[in-house]
Amino acid sequence: MNDVKMERFKYDDELTKLFIFATVIWGFVALLLGVTVAFQLASWKVNMGLEWSTFGRLRPLHTNAAIFAFVGNAMFAGIYYSTQRLTKSRLFSDVLGRIHFWGWQLIIVAAAISLPLGFTTGKEYAELEWPIDIAIAVIWVVFAINFFGTLVKRREKHLYVALWFYIATIVTVTVLHVVNSIAFPVDFMKSYPVYAGIQDALVQWWYGHNAVAFFLTTPFLGIMYYFIPKAANRPVYSYRLSIIHFWSLVFLYIWAGPHHLLYTSVPDWVQTTAMVFSVMLWMPSWGGMINGLLTLRGAWDKVRTDPVLKFMATSVTFYGMATFEGPLLAIKSINGMAHYTDWIVGHVHSGTIGWNYMIISGMLYYLVPKMWNTTLYSVKMANAQFWLATIGLLLYMMSMWTAGITQALMWRAIDETGKLVYPNFIETVVRIVPMYWVRAFGGVLILAGFILMMYNLWLTIKKSKGLEEQEYMAPAMEKVTSEVNQTAHRKLEGLPTLFTVLTTIAILVGGIIEITPSLISDTFVERDSEIKPYSPLEIAGRDIFIKEGCYVCHSQQIRPMPDEALRYGPPSTAAESVYDRPFQWGSRRIGPDLARVGGKYNDMWHFRHMYDPREVTPKSIMPEYTWLFKKKFEIKTLPKKIKVMTALGVPYTDHQIKNTVLLAQKQAFEITKGLNVDGVDMKMQNKEIIALIAYLQRLGVDGARSRELKKQVRSEQ
Amino acid sequence: MSDKNDKNDKNDKNEKLHVLEDEKALLIDHSYDGIHELNHPLPSWWMWTWSATILYSIFYFIFYHMVGGPNLTQEFEKDMIRLNEIKAIAAADVSNFDIEHYNTWKKTNDSLKIGKEVYEENCISCHAEAGGGDIGPNLTDAYWINVKERTATALFPVIRDGVEDNGMPAWGEIISKEEMYAAMAYIVSLKGTTPPEAKEAQGEKVEEF
Numbered sequence: 042m043n044d045v046k047m048e049r050f051k052y053d054d055e056l057t058k059l060f061i062f063a064t065v066i067w068g069f070v071a072l073l074l075g076v077t078v079a080f081q082l083a084s085w086k087v088n089m090g091l092e093w094s095t096f097g098r099l100r101p102l103h104t105n106a107a108i109f110a111f112v113g114n115a116m117f118a119g120i121y122y123s124t125q126r127l128t129k130s131r132l133f134s135d136v137l138g139r140i141h142f143w144g145w146q147l148i149i150v151a152a153a154i155s156l157p158l159g160f161t162t163g164k165e166y167a168e169l170e171w172p173i174d175i176a177i178a179v180i181w182v183v184f185a186i187n188f189f190g191t192l193v194k195r196r197e198k199h200l201y202v203a204l205w206f207y208i209a210t211i212v213t214v215t216v217l218h219v220v221n222s223i224a225f226p227v228d229f230m231k232s233y234p235v236y237a238g239i240q241d242a243l244v245q246w247w248y249g250h251n252a253v254a255f256f257l258t259t260p261f262l263g264i265m266y267y268f269i270p271k272a273a274n275r276p277v278y279s280y281r282l283s284i285i286h287f288w289s290l291v292f293l294y295i296w297a298g299p300h301h302l303l304y305t306s307v308p309d310w311v312q313t314t315a316m317v318f319s320v321m322l323w324m325p326s327w328g329g330m331i332n333g334l335l336t337l338r339g340a341w342d343k344v345r346t347d348p349v350l351k352f353m354a355t356s357v358t359f360y361g362m363a364t365f366e367g368p369l370l371a372i373k374s375i376n377g378m379a380h381y382t383d384w385i386v387g388h389v390h391s392g393t394i395g396w397n398y399m400i401i402s403g404m405l406y407y408l409v410p411k412m413w414n415t416t417l418y419s420v421k422m423a424n425a426q427f428w429l430a431t432i433g434l435l436l437y438m439m440s441m442w443t444a445g446i447t448q449a450l451m452w453r454a455i456d457e458t459g460k461l462v463y464p465n466f467i468e469t470v471v472r473i474v475p476m477y478w479v480r481a482f483g484g485v486l487i488l489a490g491f492i493l494m495m496y497n498l499w500l501t502i503k504k505s506k507g508l509e510e511q512e513y514m515a516p517a518m519e520k521v522t523s524e525v526n527q528t529a530h531r532k533l534e535g536l537p538t539l540f541t542v543l544t545t546i547a548i549l550v551g552g553i554i555e556i557t558p559s560l561i562s563d564t565f566v567e568r569d570s571e572i573k574p575y576s577p578l579e580i581a582g583r584d585i586f587i588k589e590g591c592y593v594c595h596s597q598q599i600r601p602m603p604d605e606a607l608r609y610g611p612p613s614t615a616a617e618s619v620y621d622r623p624f625q626w627g628s629r630r631i632g633p634d635l636a637r638v639g640g641k642y643n644d645m646w647h648f649r650h651m652y653d654p655r656e657v658t659p660k661s662i663m664p665e666y667t668w669l670f671k672k673k674f675e676i677k678t679l680p681k682k683i684k685v686m687t688a689l690g691v692p693y694t695d696h697q698i699k700n701t702v703l704l705a706q707k708q709a710f711e712i713t714k715g716l717n718v719d720g721v722d723m724k725m726q727n728k729e730i731i732a733l734i735a736y737l738q739r740l741g742v743d744g745a746r747s748r749e750l751k752k753q754v755r756s757e758q
Numbered sequence: 759m760s761d762k763n764d765k766n767d768k769n770d771k772n773e774k775l776h777v778l779e780d781e782k783a784l785l786i787d788h789s790y791d792g793i794h795e796l797n798h799p800l801p802s803w804w805m806w807t808w809s810a811t812i813l814y815s816i817f818y819f820i821f822y823h824m825v826g827g828p829n830l831t832q833e834f835e836k837d838m839i840r841l842n843e844i845k846a847i848a849a850a851d852v853s854n855f856d857i858e859h860y861n862t863w864k865k866t867n868d869s870l871k872i873g874k875e876v877y878e879e880n881c882i883s884c885h886a887e888a889g890g891g892d893i894g895p896n897l898t899d900a901y902w903i904n905v906k907e908r909t910a911t912a913l914f915p916v917i918r919d920g921v922e923d924n925g926m927p928a929w930g931e932i933i934s935k936e937e938m939y940a941a942m943a944y945i946v947s948l949k950g951t952t953p954p955e956a957k958e959a960q961g962e963k964v965e966e967f
Contacts, residue, residue: 126791201790267793274776276794280786285800309829313822317815324808331801339778368811458848458856459841601834603841612834 045516048196052125052513054412056138060118061408063146064401065495067110070153072488074103079481081664082631083474085655088664093157095664097590101168102156107393108166108256110149115401116260117141117184120207122408123267124191127201129515133190137183144180148173160230163587163623164245166252167221171232174222181218185211192537196515199534202283206263208541209291213255213548221248225685227678231584233685238618239307239566242626243556247298254294255548257392258360261400262290262329265357268400269336272349272407278335284530286328291544293322295551300371303380304600305626306615308565311555312373318551319371326364333357348423352403355431359395363388378449381596381630383473387441394434394487402426402494409498413505422497426490433486436479444476453604461607466633471660569616571747574691575739578705580682581674582736585729586625589666596627597636597740610637610741617744620691632663637741644712645719647734670725674732679705708735852935855914863939873944876937880929889948891957894926898948903961908949913942 081087081096088095125132132138151173155161161168169177188211192200200208221244224232236244270277277283296318299311334357337344344350366388370379379385410417417423451469454462463469524532533540559565575583586592599605601612613636618624642650646657651669654661680701687693697704706726712734713726725731775794777785784796821827828836849859863869877885881894889897904921905912917938918930929938 123791129791197790199788199790201793267791270793271791274774276775276777276781276785276796278796279798279800280795281797282800283795304830310823312830313819317818320811321808321815323811324804327804331804335798339776455841457844458854459845601830603834603837606834606838607841612831 047514048517049512049514050129050131051510053132053135053138054122054510056132056135056142057118057122057408058412059142060114060121061405061412063114063142064111064118064405065498067106067114067149068398068401068491069488069495071103071106071111072484072491074099074106076481076484076488078103079477079484082662083477083481085662085664090665090667092159092589092666092668095589095666097593097664098157098159098161100593101161101165101590102153104166105152105156105168106149108252109152112257112393112397112401113145115397115404116210116256116264117145118408119264119267119404120188120210120260123203123264124188124207127197127204127267128191128195129197129513130191130194133187133194137187137190141180141183141187144176144183148176148180151176155230159588161587161590162222162224162232162234163590163592163625164221164234164241164248165628166249167218167245170230171222171224171226172229174218174224178215178219178222181211181215185215189537189541196518198518199531200537200540201266202277202280202287203263203266205283205287205534205540205544206259206266208537209287209544209548210255210260210263212541212545213251213259213291213295216545216548216552217248217251217255221245225689227682227685231678231682233622233682233689235689236560237620237622237689238624239305239615240556240559241622241624242302242305242618243299243307243311243559245624246301247295247552247556250298250301251295253389253392254297257397258294259291261397264404265329265333265353265400268349268404268407269333269353269357272347272353272403273337273340273343275336275338275340278332278338282328282332286325286332288547289325290322290329292547292550293318293325295548296555297322297371298552299555300376301628302626303371303373303376304602305598306613306618308559311559314555316371316373316376319368323365323368326367327361330357330361330364333360346420348417348420348427349403349407351424351427352399352406355427356396356399356403359391359399359434363392363396366391377600377602378453379445380600381628382445382449383441383476383629384445384449386629387438387445390434390441391438394430394437398430398487398491402430405494405498409501412508413502414508415501415505418497418500418504422493426493426497429486429490429493433483433490436483436486440476440479440483444473444480447476448473452608453602455604455607461604464608466608467658467660470631470662474662566615566619569614569747571750572616572619572743574620574686574693574697576704576708576735577679577683577697577701578674578708578732578735579739580686581676581679581705582732582734583625584682585669585674585733586736587623589669591635592625592627593629594627594631594663595633595635596630597621597634598626599634599636605634609634611744611748614744616747617741622686622689622691635737635740637745639738639740639742640745644715644734644738645721647737648716648721648730651730651733666730669729669733672729673727674709674729676702676705676727705732850935852918852930855911855918857911860910860914860939860942863936864943867936867940869940869943870947872937873940873942873947876933876940877944880933880937881941884925886953886955886957888951888953889945890953890955891960895960896957897945898951898953898956899959900963901959901961902964905964906962907964908946910942910946913945914938917941 077087078096078100081099092098121132121138152169155170155173156168160170162170188207192204224234226232234241266277266283297315299307299315300319303312303316334354337350337354340350344354370376370385370388406417406423448469451463451472456462524535533543597613597618599609599611599613606612617636618626650657651666653665654663683693683698683701687698709726709731712731713721713723716725717723775792781796784798786795786797788795822829845856848854849856884892884894885897886892891897895903902908904916916926918928920926920928922928929941
């Protein structure tokens with residue numbers, strides 16, 4: 042080995058720097074948006090009365106910015122930096138790296154423009170419309186080529202555990218994104234998913250949950266495995282644990298997706314499977330935490346003084362907390378209480394702020410001084426950020442626990458005569474509004490901390506006295522090495538292709554077993570001939586519902602629980618959403634469930650409520666939708682929409698397909714005529730509000746008729 | 759794979775790996791960019807807890823999906839039966855008024871006929887023939903002392919608790935709930951009739967429904 046030839050090479054660190062800049066800028070934007078939407082729930086006036094700035098449109102922008110812009114860019118920075126060093130090889134291609142960077146930023150800009158304008162698929166964390174989805178897929182493939190290309194060029198035979206996690210990330214995100222985004226375009230910025238109802242729900246939450254797993258978690262476990270030992274100069278605690286927790290994590294995670302759908306109309310066995318796999322996931326997740334924290338054994342004095350380690354240790358601790366809370370929330374009875382409440386919102390943020398924001402901050406404090414060849418401008422300022430973020434996050438989590446549990450208890454409170462104690466939903470909202478103020482204040486602290494970091498990093502870079510690009514040396518990888526005495530896994534670490542194939546198999550199993558039965562078989566959706574497709578006008582109204590993001594505040598799925606039956610009506614059935622493309626079951630009830638709102642009020646109630654919710658429900662926190670009374674609903678695209686729906690298998694009649702426009706106009710006329718009695722001008726008949734009312738009044742109506750018929754049949758027998 | 763390569767990284771030159779005494783034997787002989795790994799055994803509490811979650815999961819699945827544990831719909835139906843029992847008990851209890859219970863009773867019984875009987879047996883002495891009023895006020899007109907609307911929901915507590923200071927007995931202690939229902943149905947039906955020798959209006963004019 043002594044006479045091996047050394048090769049000289051440099052790393053592409055300029056690319057990492059670009060991603061660092063993007064991380065910091067988008068991080069600021071994402072947090073600012075988060076604070077904005079937090080204040081919108083505390084005071085409805087912060088919706089600013091504009092269609093582009095209501096909660097329904099900004100919340101998706103906030104989540105997309107946080108996940109894909111902030112965390113995404115940070116992930117790429119960390120992966121590109123560490124992968125080059127772990128493989129002792131420059132990136133496969135500088136050009137692909139630039140395409141990746143600029144392509145990703147363009148996608149973010151496209152999202153930032155299209156989401157406020159109301160272009161959305163209405164699927165959480167996958168809201169971007171199909172042209173942007175295609176761009177994401179392309180750029181992701183560019184990333185994959187660049188990453189795997191680098192592995193091919195590597196000078197280090199074996200892959201370190203960080204790289205295993207990167208492989209899992211790249212493979213799984215590709216699968217998730219592609220499968221979940223398959224849709225039929227109607228026009229350039231509108232499409233309908235190929236899945237409907239419970240199928241769409243299953244695919245969507247398989248995606249949604251595993252986006253958390255493989256976008257927010259696994260890449261950062263890799264980053265943890267690189268930066269913690271580097272910053273602490275400590276060996277990783279347990280190689281054996283790395284192996285066990287890596288494979289169990291990637292295998293088990295996928296199965297847990299439907300725990301977002303407990304008590305819904307997806308099949309019972311899928312719900313149970315999701316629950317038990319979530320419980321079994323607890324220890325594998327903690328394997329990562331143990332390896333992170335115990336690597337710091339004997340370095341705790343450094344954790345106290347070094348901002349890098351302080352942020353990283355805290356982030357791993359929050360990771361442990363969140364991965365305990367997750368399985369807990371997946372237990373059916375606990376989920377029955379916590380689901381649809383702010384508890385879940387708190388849980389998400391203990392992950393995204395506690396884990397991602399903290400580890401990213403630690404990583405930036407490590408990378409910026411190192412890459413600009415200087416020292417951190419101010420440790421004090423970094424400490425100040427640490428406390429602002431920690432206190433802000435604790436306020437966030439505690440206010441959301443309180444709000445979630447308070448509201449859940451109020452929803453389900455039934456008195457001794459069998460009646461709801463709080464039959465008016467708004468009472469349960471008013472009670473938790475103070476918690477919304479506390480949460481917003483916590484958010485301000487977290488944002489303030491971030492701004493301090495931006496300033497600190499900026500001064501650090503300014504203080505840099507220029508850099509000399511470093512050259513590295515390493516021998517080329519030996520092509521043939523005998524590994525007779527090595528363990529099987531050790532051998533596998535030298536075979537990236539096989540490793541990737543096995544990882545792919547591990548992540549596919551769960552999804553295939555849980556989802557495909559519902560995709561290919563009708564056994565899980567009992568047929569119900571009374572459930573009819575939406576009329577053309579109702580489709581137009583439904584698209585307005587999706588466009589305005591009503592689903593971020595309203596669920597459409599009544600769970601089989603006595604209090605829900607009293608408040609909303611009988612539990613939702615799978616048959617009732619067979620024509621829902623996309624499904625709109627929602628995930629949080631900031632307002633009441635709407636699955637059976639049709640016929641609950643008259644048209645005039647909705648007309649007034651949408652214009653000024655507080656006129657009919659004092660103290661409501663729902664935004665005003667005044668523009669729906671000015672804008673005409675889209676009638677030109679309706680025939681195309683009905684055709685696309687028909688192509689997707691929705692049984693529209695020939696009459697409906699041929700006379701789409703006429704039918705829509707007729708229904709709009711009828712509704713407006715009814716409103717006209719109360720003084721509404723007939724000119725309103727082509728406005729969006731009329732289509733929206735048509736949709737709202739349809740919700741649950743078919744299900745009710747079906748139950749009525751079944752009852753009659755039963756009593757006749 | 760040796761440490762030599764890593765020394766090329768200038769930044770790492772003077773950073774020395776910090777290995778504790780008790781770990782030296784566990785250090786694995788390879789490193790990546792200066793990162794070393796120990797090979798601690800898996801923590802036993804971790805293994806045990808994980809095994810416990812797996813066992814729990816297996817039993818949970820078997821119980822609910824293989825040996826006939828209740829599914830969500832069955833559990834819901836059980837809960838609803840219990841809820842409906844509570845509701846029925848509460849509705850039957852004299853002290854509670856439930857409009858649905860009242861309406862169902864009215865629909866399933868000849869309420870006006872029973873009502874007239876109850877009225878003639880208990881009320882006629884003070885409220886006179888056909889509610890015209892005598893000691894007690896006229897029950898046919900739009901003027902009422904104790905209620906703001908002429909609905910069953912509003913009437914029920916007055917009849918049940920009476921206005922004992924002014925001479926109206928508390929009927930909840932005397933007649934059954936169904937009899938009160940019947941009397942109420944009868945009174946509601948008297949709206950707007952003008953019996954002979956009706957008493958003059960007393961109280962406030964109420965909103966008509």
